[in-house]
Amino acid sequence: MGRGKIEIKRIENSSNRQVTYSKRRNGIMKKAKEITVLCDAKVSLIIFASSGKMHEYCSPSTKLIDILDQYQKTSGKKLWDAKHENLSNEIDRIKKENDNMQIELRHLKGEDITSLPYKELMALEDALETGLTCIRAKQAILYMSMLNDLPNLYTFGVLFFQTKFLEDDNKQLNFIMNQQQMSYDMREQMDHHGYQRAARAAPDYNSQMPFAFRVQPMQPNLQERM
Numbered sequence: 001m002g003r004g005k006i007e008i009k010r011i012e013n014s015s016n017r018q019v020t021y022s023k024r025r026n027g028i029m030k031k032a033k034e035i036t037v038l039c040d041a042k043v044s045l046i047i048f049a050s051s052g053k054m055h056e057y058c059s060p061s062t063k064l065i066d067i068l069d070q071y072q073k074t075s076g077k078k079l080w081d082a083k084h085e086n087l088s089n090e091i092d093r094i095k096k097e098n099d100n101m102q103i104e105l106r107h108l109k110g111e112d113i114t115s116l117p118y119k120e121l122m123a124l125e126d127a128l129e130t131g132l133t134c135i136r137a138k139q140a141i142l143y144m145s146m147l148n149d150l151p152n153l154y155t156f157g158v159l160f161f162q163t164k165f166l167e168d169d170n171k172q173l174n175f176i177m178n179q180q181q182m183s184y185d186m187r188e189q190m191d192h193h194g195y196q197r198a199a200r201a202a203p204d205y206n207s208q209m210p211f212a213f214r215v216q217p218m219q220p221n222l223q224e225r226m
């Protein structure tokens with residue numbers, strides 16, 4: 001008995017649907033590889049599962065973008081609009097310009113110039129001389145600008161050092177004044193304490209007994225003579 005025909009419709013059971021997807025995906029991938037090898041065909045296969053996971057296959061001798069370009073030219077159907085096409089052309093143009101600039105930069109550094117013809121070498125020499133002239137002119141302008149700024153720099157330096165010297169002199173004068181003030185205060189304190197000690201050491205005449213003096217006459221006593 002042969003196998004019965006399977007009705008082609010969506011499999012409702014999620015587990016059975018996933019198993020069937022895996023089996024048929026592997027089978028179609030196998031068939032794509034076989035037709036590529038057996039018939040030397042260019043095959044590109046892209047499969048998206050219901051979960052969004054992508055599976056792809058492309059012939060080893062080609063690229064997907066090449067197959068898409070060939071499909072677009074053969075079928076006459078545009079796979080992308082003019083905006084994207086112009087953007088792709090602009091990217092290619094910028095890449096070419098970048099490559100040319102890299103080559104010119106190597107030539108200016110003296111690299112890879114052995115294969116250059118005489119005219120290109122002369123043009124390269126002229127470009128180097130022009131660049132050197134511009135650099136020297138720029139250096140001269142900067143040098144003159146520095147010379148013009150020298151008076152201002154000198155004035156600034158003089159003012160800076162004068163201010164520094166004045167600050168140092170001010171600090172020194174303040175230090176001398178402080179020293180003199182301290183010396184004056186110490187002298188006053190010493191004089192004040194010395195006066196107090198002298199006052200304490202002086203005798204108290206009011207508390208001592210008065211001395212008794214006997215007055216003798218300068219002339220002899222006439223009564224004694226008689």
